[in-house]
Amino acid sequence: MTGAVVTRRPVEKKLGLATRDAYGQALAELGKKNSKIVVLDADLSSSTRTSAFAKLFPERFFNVGIAEANMVGLAGGLASSGKIPFISSFACFLVCKGYDQLRMAVALPKLNVKVVTSHGGISVGEDGSSQQSIEDVALMSSLPNFTVIVPSDEHSTRALVTEAGGTEGPVYIRTGRPKAPVIHGPSTPVKMGKGILVRSGSDVTLAANGLLVWEALLAAEQLQKEGVSAAVVDMHTIKPLDESLLVSQAEATGAFVVAEEHSVWGGLGSAVSQALSRLHPVPVEFVGIQDTYAESGQPEELFKKYGLTAADIAQAARRAVKRKKK
Amino acid sequence: MRKEVIRMLEKSASGHPGGSLSAADIVTSLYFNVMRYDPKNPHWEDRDRFVLSKGHGCPILYAAMAKAGYFPQEWLSTLRKTGSPLQGHPDQRFIPALEASTGSLGQGLSVSCGIALAGVMDKKDYRTYCLMSDGETEEGQTWEAVAFAGFHKLDRLIAIVDYNKFQLDGALKDILDMEPFKAKWESFRWHVQEVDGHSIPQVLQAIEQAKAHKGQPHLIIAHTVKGKGVSFMENNNYFHGVAPTSEEAQAALKELDGDPSLSQALIAAGKVKKGSK
Numbered sequence: 024m025t026g027a028v029v030t031r032r033p034v035e036k037k038l039g040l041a042t043r044d045a046y047g048q049a050l051a052e053l054g055k056k057n058s059k060i061v062v063l064d065a066d067l068s069s070s071t072r073t074s075a076f077a078k079l080f081p082e083r084f085f086n087v088g089i090a091e092a093n094m095v096g097l098a099g100g101l102a103s104s105g106k107i108p109f110i111s112s113f114a115c116f117l118v119c120k121g122y123d124q125l126r127m128a129v130a131l132p133k134l135n136v137k138v139v140t141s142h143g144g145i146s147v148g149e150d151g152s153s154q155q156s157i158e159d160v161a162l163m164s165s166l167p168n169f170t171v172i173v174p175s176d177e178h179s180t181r182a183l184v185t186e187a188g189g190t191e192g193p194v195y196i197r198t199g200r201p202k203a204p205v206i207h208g209p210s211t212p213v214k215m216g217k218g219i220l221v222r223s224g225s226d227v228t229l230a231a232n233g234l235l236v237w238e239a240l241l242a243a244e245q246l247q248k249e250g251v252s253a254a255v256v257d258m259h260t261i262k263p264l265d266e267s268l269l270v271s272q273a274e275a276t277g278a279f280v281v282a283e284e285h286s287v288w289g290g291l292g293s294a295v296s297q298a299l300s301r302l303h304p305v306p307v308e309f310v311g312i313q314d315t316y317a318e319s320g321q322p323e324e325l326f327k328k329y330g331l332t333a334a335d336i337a338q339a340a341r342r343a344v345k346r347k348k349k
Numbered sequence: 350m351r352k353e354v355i356r357m358l359e360k361s362a363s364g365h366p367g368g369s370l371s372a373a374d375i376v377t378s379l380y381f382n383v384m385r386y387d388p389k390n391p392h393w394e395d396r397d398r399f400v401l402s403k404g405h406g407c408p409i410l411y412a413a414m415a416k417a418g419y420f421p422q423e424w425l426s427t428l429r430k431t432g433s434p435l436q437g438h439p440d441q442r443f444i445p446a447l448e449a450s451t452g453s454l455g456q457g458l459s460v461s462c463g464i465a466l467a468g469v470m471d472k473k474d475y476r477t478y479c480l481m482s483d484g485e486t487e488e489g490q491t492w493e494a495v496a497f498a499g500f501h502k503l504d505r506l507i508a509i510v511d512y513n514k515f516q517l518d519g520a521l522k523d524i525l526d527m528e529p530f531k532a533k534w535e536s537f538r539w540h541v542q543e544v545d546g547h548s549i550p551q552v553l554q555a556i557e558q559a560k561a562h563k564g565q566p567h568l569i570i571a572h573t574v575k576g577k578g579v580s581f582m583e584n585n586n587y588f589h590g591v592a593p594t595s596e597e598a599q600a601a602l603k604e605l606d607g608d609p610s611l612s613q614a615l616i617a618a619g620k621v622k623k624g625s626k
Binding site for chain 1: 450465490494
């Protein structure tokens, strides 16, 4: 458990930067401090926000063209030559089109490549299912040697991108398109591999990442009105998973909901339930995309339609608590 | 070198003789006449880099690295055995001196471009040599990398295609003919030469010409014979991915020593299996 502030006060929605914007800022700052950082983008730099780095360091930025597979291979070659490549595109394109390359040229030789994608999940919105990545966490988690992270807000994104830049080895970070509600205070410690207890509670733990951390906080408020005390944990790092925090929360609350903007197959839910079933079995319910592709629409509407809202998390929490009482 | 390949594959009882033998003269040229390296300091930052994009041809690379002093000659007899550093396809976890882990075709040129690009950024004068198979140019990623290198004028990158005209299931011309091959690369802004890939003087001369030519990446199309040096393996695609039996290995070794009698006897006895044409 980290020393995060644990709050019970009503949550106030304050929109911060999109996590992709926070990535762009953090990357530019990293570039100032470390001349080994090289950034590659497959022609989406204005969307992934690597454009901020490109403006400051044009000699260390390459738009490789619409060629993700080659981009990953280039990163492998750069990393083996001592550079620290950050490579970016939309999550679906980089991970799916570059997957064999991520496997062979990055994961297997354990090279110092940072893969930071934008447009994770269905909050991409109107562009529709071809642009909405719901599989990337599953795919990246199954690659040995990769750390896999889905940050929830601007502060944690900045902290995690900065830490990744200074940590040897392959790291995957998924950012999102829309503005993200502020979850963490500017002084909250955020470390790779360490979950953050955002709100304490005694009846159920809501473990979430990305935009679903905010929804989980709203759900906890709803549940509190019903007399259910819900803890909220920001599990930004899927791999390596903070098992000790999961166990302490399982001991403290005896039930879990895992919520993520990803397929229920192979994401945070799978990782958490695998850990809990081994270490401290408790009822676990899952909020995520139910083995389907989504569609075009406004992100809020899509969250409702595909079951990713606070109401869905609260409903899942009621189910988990009920199972516990049996 | 060819004899090492035969001995290694006989012991491992699996592996790819054909493409190792076709690449033998190219790899020999690079390791013993061209490249700058120090086996005692394998990560020397000014070394020339060699990427074996056609990872299945690794027996010939291992033979060269052992002869160059990267590891003991005795390792060669452990090829493909559990616990051996000599993996079935090159794996940097086991031999950190390798420049890339390969075996999924079509990727080595991208990695080579990354290495060459780092050299440009760091104003280094090392060269990056990428040995590719003809078959792997059927992979789309190859052409992403070809376009990248041409556009970025990576003139310290020298790719060599071991053009032995065969892939696993048969001849390129019957499966996915990449001709006109030279013109394709030239249209992607590469400087292209064609040589007899079994003539070491021709290979060396082409590399010298590539070094002298600035402003473009270089391709050397090395026309080769799959299985070169062992008559019953030459252009016999059975030996793409099947190791020789001990009888075959004995005949091959004798032939490589200048006495083809055992090979001729095998052929005459109808004992040589034939692959797809």
